[in-house]
Every structure is written in C-alpha cells, then in structure tokens.
Amino acid sequence: MQLKRVVVTGLGALTPIGNNIAEYWEGLKNGKSGSAPITYYDTEKFKTKFACELKDYDPNAYFNRKEARKLDRFAQYALVSSDEAIADSKLNLDALDKFRVGVIWGAGIGGLETFQNEVLNYAQGDGSPRFNPFFIPKMIADIAPGNISIKHGFMGPNYTTVSACASSANAMIDAMNTIRLGHCDVVVTGGSEAAVTIAGMGGFNAMHALSTRNDEPESASRPFDATRDGFVLGEGAGALILEEYEHAKARGAKIYAEVLGGGLSSDAYHMTAPHPDGVGVIRVMENCLRDAGMDPKDVDHINTHGTSTPLGDVAELKAISHVFGDHANNININSTKSMTGHLLGAAGAIESIASILAMEHSLVPPTINHTTVDENIDPRLNLTLNKAQEREIKVAMSNTFGFGGHNACVLFKKID
Incomplete structure (x- = not known):
C-alpha cells in the first residue's frame, strides 16, 4: 500500500x-x-x-x-x-x-x-x-x-x-x-x-x-x-x-512543511525519571528517522524536550549524541521551553510549530537563560544559547517525553 x-x-x-x-x-x-x-x-x-x-x-x-x-x-x-x-x-x-x-x-x-x-x-x-x-x-x-x-x-x-x-x-x-x-x-x-x-x-x-x-x-x-x-x-x-x-x-494551499514521520517508544523504567542512559529516547529518535526514511545526517535542527530538570536534559543530549554521532555537533539544538515554560500536554504542538516556523524563517530560536556550563554536557553540541542563529533548515525534529516513560518524536521537512 x-x-x-x-x-x-x-x-x-x-x-x-x-x-x-x-x-x-x-x-x-x-x-x-x-x-x-x-x-x-x-x-x-x-x-x-x-x-x-x-x-x-x-x-x-x-x-x-x-x-x-x-x-x-x-x-x-x-x-x-x-x-x-x-x-x-x-x-x-x-x-x-x-x-x-x-x-x-x-x-x-x-x-x-x-x-x-x-x-x-x-x-x-x-x-x-x-x-x-x-x-x-x-x-x-x-x-x-x-x-x-x-x-x-x-x-x-x-x-x-x-x-x-x-x-x-x-x-x-x-x-x-x-x-x-x-x-x-x-x-x-x-x-x-x-x-x-x-x-x-x-x-x-x-x-x-x-x-x-x-x-x-x-x-x-x-x-x-x-x-x-x-x-x-x-x-x-x-x-x-x-x-x-x-x-x-x-486547492493551492500554502504548505508550511511536510510531516515526514513519527516515532514512539517507552522508557519502561520509572514513573517520572528518565532512563539515565536515554535508552527510550535513543529508540524513539531512531524509530522516527526510520519511519521518515531519513538518515541522521539529514537533520539540521532539533527542538528538544529540554525541560530544565537536572536529569532529563543530560539524558536527552546523551541520546542525541548516540543517535547522530559526529553529526550531532552540526545540528542546531534548542529548547523553546526556556521561553514558554513547560505546557505539559500542549508542549509537543507548540514546539513543533516553533520548529516549522524556524524552517520557514531560516532562524533557530534561542535557548535563553544560560549562564553556567554543565560539565555533564558535551561542549561540542550547539545548543543555540541565548541568541537566535540564522540557518537554512531543511529537516527539523521535535522531541517530547512524558511521565510514565512515554516518548514521541516528529520529523518535518521543508518543501521547496
């Protein structure tokens, strides 16, 4: 089919x-x-x-x-x-x-x-x-x-x-x-x-x-x-x-982006804490890329779940490094929760919209309020800190995770 x-x-x-x-x-x-x-x-x-x-x-x-x-x-x-x-x-x-x-x-x-x-x-x-x-x-x-x-x-x-x-x-x-x-x-x-x-x-x-x-x-x-x-x-x-x-x-509609694929997984680990090795997060991004038929090297931008919790942020970034390898350092990563806070069940929607708008305007919104480097985070990652960065974005990913170990990931592509 x-x-x-x-x-x-x-x-x-x-x-x-x-x-x-x-x-x-x-x-x-x-x-x-x-x-x-x-x-x-x-x-x-x-x-x-x-x-x-x-x-x-x-x-x-x-x-x-x-x-x-x-x-x-x-x-x-x-x-x-x-x-x-x-x-x-x-x-x-x-x-x-x-x-x-x-x-x-x-x-x-x-x-x-x-x-x-x-x-x-x-x-x-x-x-x-x-x-x-x-x-x-x-x-x-x-x-x-x-x-x-x-x-x-x-x-x-x-x-x-x-x-x-x-x-x-x-x-x-x-x-x-x-x-x-x-x-x-x-x-x-x-x-x-x-x-x-x-x-x-x-x-x-x-x-x-x-x-x-x-x-x-x-x-x-x-x-x-x-x-x-x-x-x-x-x-x-x-x-x-x-x-x-x-x-x-x-009907001649304006098309913002194509929805290429989506991935789902479960941590099967803890009611509220993420798996420290990001096992479920690794799998959800891999599932999403596979569903979309895309290679990790195709991704330009990731709007992370990035809630500003001590455990969650580190686990997600480790998972990104695992899935994307050296290409992770070429991706503009951000967390728009630094501006909007965490909208719980609405987070995936508004953050996907942020990724789509970033593609449309070739501008990655910043992760604001960053003042102190976390030694547990790979310094080579571009976390788009404190200031928006211009970039042509052809493929964008949005990550969203929930209490209960629910993981969801959506991939969007710009249509030329």
Whole structure:
C-alpha cells in the first residue's frame, strides 16, 4: 500500500509569549521569557510562586459569557488556537467532505481547574452533592476535540490522546497516520493545557519537579544550564492543520512543511525519571528517522524536550549524541521551553510549530537563560544559547517525553 504524503497547511498558537502565531514567533526569535509571578491565586504558602501564564488573555474576546462558563480554560484554548489554524489554512469548510475531516487532540490532564473548584466547593458546603451540571463535560480531556468538531461540523475521527507531556505529539502522529492511510483528507490536531492552578502547582511542587527560583522567575527556565533546578509550568495551546498533499496542492494551499514521520517508544523504567542512559529516547529518535526514511545526517535542527530538570536534559543530549554521532555537533539544538515554560500536554504542538516556523524563517530560536556550563554536557553540541542563529533548515525534529516513560518524536521537512 502506497502511503499518502502529509503536509502542514495551517497553524494556531496561544502561548505565554504570544496569543497568536505572529506574536509567538516574535517572542521566540527575540528570546522573550513568559515566566512571571502567578496572578490566578494567592501563592503565599506555595514553594513556587511563578509560572508561564497567558498574558492579556480575555475569554470574552472569543466567547460570550454563557459559552465561557461551559468551557474549562484548556478547552477554551483549544478552540481559540484551532480557529486560528483553520483560518490560516484558508480551507473552504463548505466545500469539504466533513466525514473526511478529523480532530485528534492532545491533553495531559484536561479540566484540572474545573475538577479542583468543584471538589473545593463541595468540601466547603454542607455535604450535599450540589455539583455543577457542566462539571463532567467541562473536565473530561476529550471535550476539547469534541467542541472543535461540534463547532465546525467535522465528522471524521475525533478523540484525545493522553500520554502526559507527550500527548500532543502523540496526537500529531495519529493525525499523520490517519491521513497516510487514506482515512481523512484533513485533520485538526495539536494540544492544550491549563494546569496553572492550586492543584497543579501544589502537585508538581510536592514532586520537587518545579523550579523554586522565586527571586528571578523570568530566568528560572534554564535548560542545559548547570544551575537549573526544575521546570516552569506553562499553559496554552498549539494547533496544526494536517492535510493530504494532493488535496492541499489541488486547492493551492500554502504548505508550511511536510510531516515526514513519527516515532514512539517507552522508557519502561520509572514513573517520572528518565532512563539515565536515554535508552527510550535513543529508540524513539531512531524509530522516527526510520519511519521518515531519513538518515541522521539529514537533520539540521532539533527542538528538544529540554525541560530544565537536572536529569532529563543530560539524558536527552546523551541520546542525541548516540543517535547522530559526529553529526550531532552540526545540528542546531534548542529548547523553546526556556521561553514558554513547560505546557505539559500542549508542549509537543507548540514546539513543533516553533520548529516549522524556524524552517520557514531560516532562524533557530534561542535557548535563553544560560549562564553556567554543565560539565555533564558535551561542549561540542550547539545548543543555540541565548541568541537566535540564522540557518537554512531543511529537516527539523521535535522531541517530547512524558511521565510514565512515554516518548514521541516528529520529523518535518521543508518543501521547496
């Protein structure tokens, strides 16, 4: 069976450094930090008092009050970013066979804030189970793609992938394969997350996973730096329109990139810690290259998972050196989490978008906040530190890993 080619024809983003694709790219290329003191709740008793929240996000600009009350923030973010991607794709929705348009979305947690608030309200009441009738529909992770499909009438495959921080990368790979196999012409894919909440921050603090650099939050996310002390929690969404190549070509669509392949693997090692030798990470990149039919020497750029944790950053870079050998030193490696923080289930989507934009503009966004060399990291690797670097990029890779040992990797190619 001849697999169909898959391309990206639309992008949408809602991030801590920009509320649309244009703003997001401006933030990326200029090394903008999205980390700042938390505004959503009183942080006095919390170990970590900062995060990468969205800036100037007003739900009333996108939804009427009745609609907004029915949607958890993670679902709002999904609708906003997917609307931008659909508009960017210039698809004629009325002309589409909507049975051949799917929505495959990623979310690691879903409506955490809704769950938190309903339980707190119950605990503070008289014991009567007076729950909001929208409690369950607002909370469940699959409601995001459900709402996207309902809004636009898309009647193809519709579901959510959940693999912690690898969720949206998993969604993109499923979307790619759905089109490859001929089941859909178009799939709206990506991911969203809204975990900057009392429960989210408290839970990650209890795991000692978050940075506690409260005196300088803007520089707390510092992947590959010797003084890194944990990740910075972010929120938002990224959306991509994946389309069958001939379908896109026939309508004269702008094509950002071709999705060449995807890889999956498991560490099978620990609930939260990466394998110290990067065994699963090595395998996922090898699987991705094999699926794409590409040689390691073809890769120009890797947007790493790079969360700014002591163990994870070193393990991933060791794995890159293993897979790419001497060519690893010729690759522009970066971590855009240094700017956006870690968007959990949405990370794979917004970081893939960053890689696609880097290809389009021939500019690799920087890994910001680097001040101190880590002796455990090979100094020959080009980590694109502190300043964007001009480079023609023909093939770009995006790595995303999740608690539970989930590994996902996606490979994009520029179409001349």
